[in-house]
Amino acid sequence: MKKITIDPITRLEGHGRIEIFLNDNGDVENAYLQVPEFRGFEKFCVGRHVEELPRITPKICGVCPEAHHLASTKACDAVFGVEPPEAAKKIREMFYCAHMIHSHIAHFYVLAGPDFIVGPEAKVEERNILGVIQKVGLQIASEVIKHRAYAQEIQAMIAGRATLPVCGLPGGISKPLTEEERKQIEEKAKSCVEFAKFTVKAFENVVLKNKEYLNIVLSKDLYYMESYYMGLVDKNNCVNFYDGDIRVVDPYGKEVAKFKPAEYLDYIGEHVESWSYLKFPYLKKVGWKGFVDGKDSGIYRVAPLARLNVADGMATPLAQQEYEKMYKTFGQKPVHHTLAFHWARVIELLYAAERMLEIVQDKSIVTENVRNIPTKTPSEGVGVVEAPRGTLFHHYKTDEHGIVKEANLIVATGNNYAAMCMSVKKAAQGFIKKGKVTEGLLNMVEMAFRAYDPCLACATHSLPGQMPLIVNIRNKDGEIIETLRRD
């Protein structure tokens, strides 16, 4: 048996790469973010039976398989023209709230926490979960793990297994919920609400009451972008993760579009750049104007802050209070401050927990009637959910036997790709002046990334679990003058 010691980069197919181009004065002219991306998934779906896709598409990604499962299941509902029974819709939504809780807890404490709890200036080797524990203590860390586990157990109870779920079928779900399971979920949901309340409070104490951190969040220099926003809303224009219409607001908060998932191609275009496999979605009716913000540029943002920006409020009482507090603090809506994504995320955590409890206390979900068998000839359908990282679209076309002829996916992180590139450029502009690179560039770029909670498939399958990065800084002639790397 051969034995080797390797660095994480060996496992991955490549680095995330940032190319920064300077002008004659040595200031930043352009910056491009490139990520390794796996290809050919849509092609892989073609020729398969559409009913297989809710079990196949979650394998695109090791981070949010649950979001793909539900978007795919909803697309199958539409392909077969079948409406699930009310109980099935509620159970799907409850499952999805558990996924949001699981994901948002991990992001806030494990990924974003180090920036704010350990501190943005702390050494990189301390800015991790172990550093967070050092600051907050073991008891809170245990609560983090416990509630993440609760969310995982609820998903497993409903979906057959915690990851790579198998519960969604066209027209409903595969098994009803028992009263015993309902009671177990109710207890866990109550605990999740308490923990979410604690988390919102912790954000307030650690970030909002710390003037230095609050100034970073409120800063209009590095982490600020006046873009459009997109997200799902319910019939009252409140945030909803599972269902509803897609609403778009402009940089001034005015509704400019509200459409059904099936109409997405009328509203969303995808711009292609030669330097990236990932496409850049934009608002068709505004147009692609390059990597610029403002009302004339079709670049939009998705994910927690965008969802709150497009909504008129939250559908649960405690989350609504926190929503009002956030907008009062900023004194404007929409909020354009990128680091406010973290704040919006903890408000969403509270909403997800409250909504999960609300659904599980509705005893009508304990019924055998959880599926309507499809009877129509399959044809075409679109399914949309809000993944933790933004709006996720699945669109399938089939023949009359249900064999997939075309598939199109717009993944959550993809929606924010243009905005992430712009955030990288801003960070670069802040830290490179007249050809001189100020220490801290990498950290500032990292912070911009993390706000969006990007899910780049490349990073999900490595044991180390991190995306290494190379930053090349090039002069006006394109020659590399400095390389920074994080392996």
Added chain:
Amino acid sequence: MKILILGLGNDIRNEDAVGIIVAKKLYEKIKSENVFFEECYLGGFRIFDIIVGYDKVIIIDTISESQDLKFGECYKIYYNKESYGFNLYSSHNFGLFNSIELTKKLGFKVPKDISIYAIVVKKLDEFGEKISDEIKQRIPQIVEEIYKEEFENARNSNSSGINR
């Protein structure tokens, strides 16, 4: 002793499925009430959700071919603690080493022995279900190699894939 054989990979990304196939065959070869099999396509912390509670874990993964890594070979992997003790570049995961340390601090049962194997395959950047004939032929040998390393040679050593 409770043992987990964990196949890591994505069975719809061509040869990335090989880790899962080998893990399953190794499990079938051993088949004992104390030995368990899992497969997953996850990173860092989510892997740890799976391996907590076991005494020994054998992780079988794939790795891309390179100048130093010969196609079709199976390597026992040693990660340096330093090389993945930090993180936070990642989109959503965090490192296995951090996961282990965190879980130990919280008082969960951490496997004392974690071995990591990687089988060298072709480039992993496309979706599909193709496994080359070369790799298919190698699978039974690789199963034997890992079996020997873990259950025969291991009696003479106490090696672990994690340098702790």
